[in-house]
Amino acid sequence: MKVLVLNCGSSSIKYQLLEMPAAELLAKGLIERIGEPEGYISQTVGGIKQQKTLPIADHGVGLREALSALTQGEGAPLADLDEIEAVGHRVVHGGEDFTGTVVIDEAVLDALRANVPLAPLHNPANILGIEVAQRTLPCATQVGVFDTAFHQTMPPHAYLYAIPKALYREDRVRRYGFHGTSHRFVTAAAAEALGRPVEALNLITCHLGNGASVAAIAGGRSIDTSMGLTPLEGLVMGTRSGDLDPALIFHIARAKGLSLDAVDKLLNKQSGLLGLSGQSNDCRVLEERAEAGDEDALLALEVFAYRLKKYIGAYSAALGRVDAVIFTAGIGENSPWVRAHACAGLEILGIKLDEAKNNTRGVVDISAAEATTRVLVLPTNEERLIAEDTYALAQKP
Numbered sequence: 001m002k003v004l005v006l007n008c009g010s011s012s013i014k015y016q017l018l019e020m021p022a023a024e025l026l027a028k029g030l031i032e033r034i035g036e037p038e039g040y041i042s043q044t045v046g047g048i049k050q051q052k053t054l055p056i057a058d059h060g061v062g063l064r065e066a067l068s069a070l071t072q073g074e075g076a077p078l079a080d081l082d083e084i085e086a087v088g089h090r091v092v093h094g095g096e097d098f099t100g101t102v103v104i105d106e107a108v109l110d111a112l113r114a115n116v117p118l119a120p121l122h123n124p125a126n127i128l129g130i131e132v133a134q135r136t137l138p139c140a141t142q143v144g145v146f147d148t149a150f151h152q153t154m155p156p157h158a159y160l161y162a163i164p165k166a167l168y169r170e171d172r173v174r175r176y177g178f179h180g181t182s183h184r185f186v187t188a189a190a191a192e193a194l195g196r197p198v199e200a201l202n203l204i205t206c207h208l209g210n211g212a213s214v215a216a217i218a219g220g221r222s223i224d225t226s227m228g229l230t231p232l233e234g235l236v237m238g239t240r241s242g243d244l245d246p247a248l249i250f251h252i253a254r255a256k257g258l259s260l261d262a263v264d265k266l267l268n269k270q271s272g273l274l275g276l277s278g279q280s281n282d283c284r285v286l287e288e289r290a291e292a293g294d295e296d297a298l299l300a301l302e303v304f305a306y307r308l309k310k311y312i313g314a315y316s317a318a319l320g321r322v323d324a325v326i327f328t329a330g331i332g333e334n335s336p337w338v339r340a341h342a343c344a345g346l347e348i349l350g351i352k353l354d355e356a357k358n359n360t361r362g363v364v365d366i367s368a369a370e371a372t373t374r375v376l377v378l379p380t381n382e383e384r385l386i387a388e389d390t391y392a393l394a395q396k397p
């Protein structure tokens with residue numbers, strides 16, 4: 001069965017076409033700058049990347065471009081669009097309505113629309129993507145996989161903010177957590193790598209990409225995670241501040257005469273590694289500059305690693321016993337510096353890295369022989385898990 005995985009952002013569409021159940025990647029593509037005068041589309045098939053620029057007025061035009069790239073030209077992976085039997089949509093915010101993956105029908109779409117106030121930037125693009133896919137691929141089963149779903153097992157003491165309870169009852173203001181598909185993927189991968197059933201494992205999973213979050217996983221269930229109502233809470237990220245004193249918002253709004261929207265933008269787009277370094281949101285760039293003696297770049301990385309270390313400590317307390325800490329995503333998989341600095345001084349928790357293993361690409365277990373908590377580097381693959389979920393639901397009558 002051919003499954004199309006769609007990840008629609010506010011001005012972009014990422015997609016992958018997979019042959020299931022083998023999870024063979026047939027094509028992957030990216031459409032960017034939707035709605036701008038000059039859009040961009042690239043598609044990679046069989047290791048060969050093709051790209052072009054053209055105006056892409058809206059998501060409908062973007063998806064049609066993607067579908068024509070999949071069916072036309074030399075080496076196109078599809079002869080006919082009808083070969084796509086199911087579409088798996090990454091949906092950012094499922095609120096409290098979705099604890100797992102679902103087939104999308106009108107009731108699901110209504111629930112997603114009702115959740116738009118919780119994710120005003122993300123959910124409208126996801127809904128648009130679903131509507132366009134329904135129109136363009138009417139015979140395919142449409143499936144929704146939610147970033148929030150895996151964290152719906154968090155207990156109330158972890159998901160409630162200490163604010164008037166009516167805000168939770170009436171407006172569902174609470175912590176939700178995101179990156180659930182990635183945390184779920186590496187949880188299963190860790191169980192496989194350790195050769196133990198997931199039910200027997202307590203894990204701390206660190207998804208460190210441009211967006212970053214950490215989760216405490218007890219017996220395969222998320223019991224806490226660092227992102228909250230929105231993906232702004234928690235770790236320092238590429239351009240997001242992560243945790244801060246909420247009074248800071250009022251303080252800078254007053255001191256700088258900024259509107260709420262301007263502060264929102266400042267904390268989401270101009271903060272994090274970018275804001276601290278004044279140079280880049282890109283960890284690799286900052287590591288190169290720090291290596292060359294740039295103190296601002298080094299300090300930004302130190303703040304990033306220190307915040308993560310504090311979360312590892314906090315989630316060790318939440319879990320009581322930690323069998324393994326997992327590093328994944330762009331920074332987690334590729335930065336020995338961040339891993340070493342986040343784990344430094346955690347011997348009291350049984351965490352100790354083997355320096356040589358940490359510095360060797362491709363080593364899964366980077367912990368020292370005497371460590372009682374394993375530290376694993378595992379690549380995440382959210383698209384694959386979305387395709388697996390989609391395949392499983394699309395097969396049901």
Ligand code: AMP
Nearest residue numbers: 209210211282283284329330331334335
């Ligand atoms: P992601 O959002 O998962 O694609 O991760 C993007 C982040 O991973 C960026 O901050 C990159 O700089 C970082 N990254 C990728 N490769 C490396 C590397 N070799 N060393 C350090 N950071 C890296």
